[in-house]
Each structure stands twice: as structure tokens, then as C-alpha cells.
Amino acid sequence: MTKLRLAIVGAGPAGIYAADILLKMERSFDVSIDLFEHLPAPYGLVRYGVAPDHPRIKGVITALRGVLDRGDIRIFGNVHFGTDITLDDLKHHYNAVIFSTGAVRDASLDIPGIDGKGSFGAADFVSWFDGHPDVPRTWELDSASVGVVGNGNVALDISRILAKHAVDLLPTEVPQNVYEVLEGSPVTDVHVFGRRGPAQVKFTPLELRELGELRDVDMVVYDEDFDYDQASLDAIASNKQVKVIDRVLQSWRQRPGANGEGGEASRRLHLHFWANPIELTTDADGRVASLKYERTRPDGVGGIEGTGEIREIPMGQFYRAVGYFGSPLDGVPFDEHHGVIPNHEGQVLSAESNEIVPGMYATGWIKRGPVGLIGHTKSDAMETVQHLAADQGSWWQPVEPGEDAIPALLESRGVAWTDLEGWHRLDQHEMALGEPEGRERIKVVPREEMVRVSRGE
Numbered sequence: 001m002t003k004l005r006l007a008i009v010g011a012g013p014a015g016i017y018a019a020d021i022l023l024k025m026e027r028s029f030d031v032s033i034d035l036f037e038h039l040p041a042p043y044g045l046v047r048y049g050v051a052p053d054h055p056r057i058k059g060v061i062t063a064l065r066g067v068l069d070r071g072d073i074r075i076f077g078n079v080h081f082g083t084d085i086t087l088d089d090l091k092h093h094y095n096a097v098i099f100s101t102g103a104v105r106d107a108s109l110d111i112p113g114i115d116g117k118g119s120f121g122a123a124d125f126v127s128w129f130d131g132h133p134d135v136p137r138t139w140e141l142d143s144a145s146v147g148v149v150g151n152g153n154v155a156l157d158i159s160r161i162l163a164k165h166a167v168d169l170l171p172t173e174v175p176q177n178v179y180e181v182l183e184g185s186p187v188t189d190v191h192v193f194g195r196r197g198p199a200q201v202k203f204t205p206l207e208l209r210e211l212g213e214l215r216d217v218d219m220v221v222y223d224e225d226f227d228y229d230q231a232s233l234d235a236i237a238s239n240k241q242v243k244v245i246d247r248v249l250q251s252w253r254q255r256p257g258a259n260g261e262g263g264e265a266s267r268r269l270h271l272h273f274w275a276n277p278i279e280l281t282t283d284a285d286g287r288v289a290s291l292k293y294e295r296t297r298p299d300g301v302g303g304i305e306g307t308g309e310i311r312e313i314p315m316g317q318f319y320r321a322v323g324y325f326g327s328p329l330d331g332v333p334f335d336e337h338h339g340v341i342p343n344h345e346g347q348v349l350s351a352e353s354n355e356i357v358p359g360m361y362a363t364g365w366i367k368r369g370p371v372g373l374i375g376h377t378k379s380d381a382m383e384t385v386q387h388l389a390a391d392q393g394s395w396w397q398p399v400e401p402g403e404d405a406i407p408a409l410l411e412s413r414g415v416a417w418t419d420l421e422g423w424h425r426l427d428q429h430e431m432a433l434g435e436p437e438g439r440e441r442i443k444v445v446p447r448e449e450m451v452r453v454s455r456g457e
Contacts, residue, residue: 018384033072037075105327118318120319121320139181142186169182190269201273221249226249281312295307295311
């Protein structure tokens, strides 16, 4: 029987789902799969891109853990593609590669002042509060008023973490250094801005409901934003998700503190719809001082237009949550405009000729961009894997396909890689750290400590 030696670069949901689907599908060839991950731990954005107070994510991790724990997929963590292992190495040892490296950079927001001190991208802040090993341990929260632009779930995650009392995060796996910074936070007002109206948001209903359950935080919505046009009324009537979102927002309008008046909570979370950011003003030291935005309205053909009315809200920090963006990989075609690997249904395309590149595939956000929920990743991986299986005649012919070759190669280069057994060690170590404090786990943050624990050193 033909043997497929497959490398997958990226051990988040996209890569793990692709491996699982391929191993379970009816096929005419035997499969051996190695997962390469630049972090010492698996799970990608499930571990490092979702706020720690999302308990349902544990179910996703449980499913991913079940795939890895079967033992039919090898994982090499703490291995950097392009340096520790290269595209030429993969061609030497494998028949094909699937890239599932995701999208972890922030999309840009081109307005004056966006580079001022105190202006941040969502990805950097999320990586910090999730204990990503490659970002600084500290984060300066030094303003009572902060702004967040974006009407998707990442914007809600950021807003919730900024507004939430730190003590309420203690039951989660929030890293200790993150808890200490949040515990000393001076934030009292979080302002969230969206260019469109309440019926056009990209939040999921569950995320929005969670926001309204924050202790000692008033939800502030403004009556002027709910003068719906016909398109909004039609969306509420025809789309169940939009209907639920509207119901949640309408209930907030009845609460004390709505419209910013009469609330008794010590913190407030303001939702500003029909608000298009046009400038971050800065002070003499270059620090963010306020956000200027233009009120918008429906243009009658499904878009928005400016009203000419300019408003300004003082703030000392500003976070843009306007989308994530993929990063180029050494030797791999890349679309700089869209932040993805150019592809046809997961088959990588040459950037020059737009022709299929044999042996190279993509799945997840690096394939389609940062859209869709984790569940969409499965169908996405299925499409890629089906092409991979059908392309058997154009796979690479590796010179050295033996499974012992990769550990020997990494060892010869001095790479301190981690494996599945090492992840189990780290997992148990983090849970042991949390046990004395009655917490499920406390994340280990420094990369060198993660590697040391994983390798039993």
C-alpha cells in the first residue's frame, strides 16, 4: 500500500482537525502524520486567542485532546518553521505539507493618531491576557476611560476583560501576572464603537449575553441608535440570530444606567453604534487623548454613509479589533493584500502563475482569512484533505521518509522540541499550580519554563 508521510505546520484546531479527518477517511494509502508547532503547547488560538472566562472552550480542547491522545499523530512543539525546520527539509522527508498557521496579526486601521502611545491591536492584548509566551509579561493599564473599535466577538472579549473585576477571573486559568495587572486597573468606562447599527453587528448572541452578566458593570446603550431603518427591521424579522441580539440589546435599554444615566455600578460598558472612528487625538507627549468619530446612517442600499456630525470622547487607551491578518511563511506563496496563502480550495497556488503548487496545502484562517467560528474549521479542513487525497500522483517523493529522521534532524540542530508526553507533563503541572488556590489551572507563561517542564528537565 502507498504510504503518505504528511507534515502539518500549526497545531491549532485547523491542523488537528485536518489530521483527524485524513486518518478517519476511506483511502487507498497508509498515513503517517507529524504536527509541527512553534509554541511548546498545542491548541493554537483555543489556548492563546480566546478569553480565559469562556468555559465552553473547554469542550473544544477536550475534543482536540481526544484526537492527539489517540497516539496516531506525532507532535513536535517549540519548532519554528523556516529556521528549526525548512520547506526544503519537509520536501526531503515528506510527501506533502498542510499549512495551518492561522492569523495572529492585527489588521490595520488607517486613521490619524493610530500609532500614538496607548493605541494597541487586539491580537497583542489578547496574547497578553492569555499568557502567550512570546509577548511581554506586563501591560500598562493607566486610564479610566478606554475605547475599543469593532463589532465582532474579539471586540467583546477585550471589552469584557477590561470592564470585568479581576477577582471574577480567578476561577479561570488567567495567568497570575495578568490577574495582578487587572486587579490594579483604573478602568471605569469602556467605549465600544461600531460603524453600523445594532442589527448589523458580528457578535454571536452567547457572547453578547455574557457581556450583560458582568458583576458591577452597567451596560450603556443609547436610544438614538435604535431608530431602525427597514433593512434592519427585515434582518430582525428574518434572521434568528439577529432577532436574539436585538432582544438582548432591547432588554439592556430597560436597565438602570442605560443612556449613561442613573446607574449604580462602579464600571460602565458603553456600546456606540453608527460610529465611524476618524481620528485619535494625542497630547503633547504623543499619548492617546480622545477619539473623534463621525455619526453614520444607512445609505439605503445596504451600506452606510457619513452624516457630517463629529463627536469626541476622551480616553487614554484605544484598542482596534477590526480583524486578524495572516503572516507570510518562508518559501511559501503569500497574498500580502488579504493576509492568506493563495489557494484553490486548499491547494496552494503560485503567486506568480496562479497555478497549483504540488505537495503544498492550506487550511484554517491562513487559507480563508479570519472568518467563521471554530466549527467552520472542520468543513474547511475536509475540503483541503479531499484534494490532498485526490492529488496522490503529484505528491513529493521524499529522499528520507523514515520516521526516525525528524527527531535526529532536530537534535542535530539543537532544537529543544516538545512532544505529546511533554504536553501532558505541562498540562498536569499547570493544574497542580492551580490546586492550592482552588483553581483549575494556572498557566505557565515563560517559554523557557514551558519547555523545561515539558521535557522533564
